[in-house]
Amino acid sequence: MRILVTGGAGYIGSHTCLELLHGGYDVVVVDNLCNSNPVALERVQALAGKSLTFYQGDVRDLALLRRIFQEQEIDCVIHFAGLKAVGESVSQPWRYYDNNLNTTLALTKVMEEAGRKNLIFSSSATVYTASNTMPLQETSQTGGCTNPYGWTKFMTEQILSGISHADPAWSVCLLRYFNPIGAHESGQIGEDPRGIPNNLMPYITQTAIGRRERLSIFGDDYDTPDGTGVRDYIHVVDLAKGHVAAVNYTVAHQGVEVFNLGTGKGYSVLDMVNTFQQVNQVSVPYQIVARRPGDIATCYADPEKSERMLGWKAEKDLADMCRDAWNWQCKNPQGYQA
Ligand code: NAD
Numbered sequence: 010m011r012i013l014v015t016g017g018a019g020y021i022g023s024h025t026c027l028e029l030l031h032g033g034y035d036v037v038v039v040d041n042l043c044n045s046n047p048v049a050l051e052r053v054q055a056l057a058g059k060s061l062t063f064y065q066g067d068v069r070d071l072a073l074l075r076r077i078f079q080e081q082e083i084d085c086v087i088h089f090a091g092l093k094a095v096g097e098s099v100s101q102p103w104r105y106y107d108n109n110l111n112t113t114l115a116l117t118k119v120m121e122e123a124g125r126k127n128l129i130f131s132s133s134a135t136v137y138t139a140s141n142t143m144p145l146q147e148t149s150q151t152g153g154c155t156n157p158y159g160w161t162k163f164m165t166e167q168i169l170s171g172i173s174h175a176d177p178a179w180s181v182c183l184l185r186y187f188n189p190i191g192a193h194e195s196g197q198i199g200e201d202p203r204g205i206p207n208n209l210m211p212y213i214t215q216t217a218i219g220r221r222e223r224l225s226i227f228g229d230d231y232d233t234p235d236g237t238g239v240r241d242y243i244h245v246v247d248l249a250k251g252h253v254a255a256v257n258y259t260v261a262h263q264g265v266e267v268f269n270l271g272t273g274k275g276y277s278v279l280d281m282v283n284t285f286q287q288v289n290q291v292s293v294p295y296q297i298v299a300r301r302p303g304d305i306a307t308c309y310a311d312p313e314k315s316e317r318m319l320g321w322k323a324e325k326d327l328a329d330m331c332r333d334a335w336n337w338q339c340k341n342p343q344g345y346q347a
């Protein structure tokens with residue numbers, strides 16, 4: 010089976026390409042490298058002992074997409090390509106709506122033309138309304154997003170659901186990720202954010218290695234056991250395996266289906282810092298600062314539907330996530346740049 014992976018050079022995409030190659034799938038990647046490094050794909054191929062096909066270009070480029078679908082018999086598409094920085098989306102909304110919506114519109118147009126209608130989309134727990142009770146189920150309320158990034162995920166879910174309802178030949182999986190962290194156990198591929206990290210784990214690893222002076226913990230007065238924010242952190246390799254399960258589901262079904270990809274367990278920021286320090290025997294200096302605007306106290310998944318229908322379940326624990334994130338950081342102190 011041949012899978013087209015848009016954004017395959019990125020953090021989650023590279024780990025997914027590796028799991029696909031391990032699973033015996035042929036992999037075709039399209040990525041414009043706006044937030045990634047081609048070294049990631051070289052390392053994926055070295056780890057797998059197999060090659061993939063790479064097209065460098067923009068998913069909004071219809072001519073490029075038509076060429077790919079002419080040259081490759083694509084059985085299923087995994088659509089990761091998108092911009093993902095929440096704060097940046099507030100200051101550059103047009104760029105986020107353009108990139109995140111027009112990639113999907115161009116991709117589905119060319120898939121329709123080519124008669125290739127199996128699609129998996131990278132959605133996010135950010136589509137859930139903040140007032141839901143935990144754990145979040147796929148049927149929990151969505152909408153009321155607090156930033157343009159979240160709206161692009163919400164709107165893309167609407168677009169793909171509409172397309173799928175209009176033409177039952179489509180098979181669409183909307184995967185709502187919780188908080189992916191960690192890296193492949195080899196330490197060869199991992200998360201390599203540009204500039205100052207927005208997310209917790211890369212900030213922790215960069216602090217531990219001395220690139221940042223100290224971690225700022227955004228608030229310790231939430232209604233949580235220790236007052237810091239609680240999230241459902243999931244190992245990126247588990248998440249990647251969830252995509253392989255979703256490919257098998259998508260090609261065997263029709264219609265649109267939503268799945269949470271999380272562990273079902275919530276950990277606080279202090280749990281993360283303490284586990285990281287303990288597992289890796291390294292210190293992470295931190296200070297408590299004000300809450301970050303837009304953050305909620307607690308967010309975790311009910312992953313039961315994914316286990317029941319995809320036959321997939323996260324297997325790695327917090328210690329694995331902390332150990333593998335640190336291994337990647339130590340082996341690549343400056344990310345792929347070095
Ligand atoms: P990433 O930035 O590492 O990967 C995205 C990739 O898409 C990059 O390689 C980038 O170069 C590419 N890209 C972006 N726009 C493109 C375009 N127009 N044409 C071609 N390539 C383009 O991000 P990631 O963490 O791997 O996330 C992958 C997907 O998962 C994104 O859609 C993101 O919104 C979604 N997601 C991520 C998280 C998370 O915490 N990392 C959580 C929920 C959802």
Ligand code: UFG
Binds near residue numbers: 095207210226239278
């Ligand atoms: N946090 C800190 N200090 C930091 C960074 C984060 O204390 O320097 C805290 C946050 O306040 C939050 C927790 O760590 O309580 C996790 O924050 P992240 O920024 O790592 O993750 P978020 O849950 O805010 O959001 C992430 C992605 C979104 C995605 C969402 C899905 O950034 O794109 O997970 O749940 F939508």
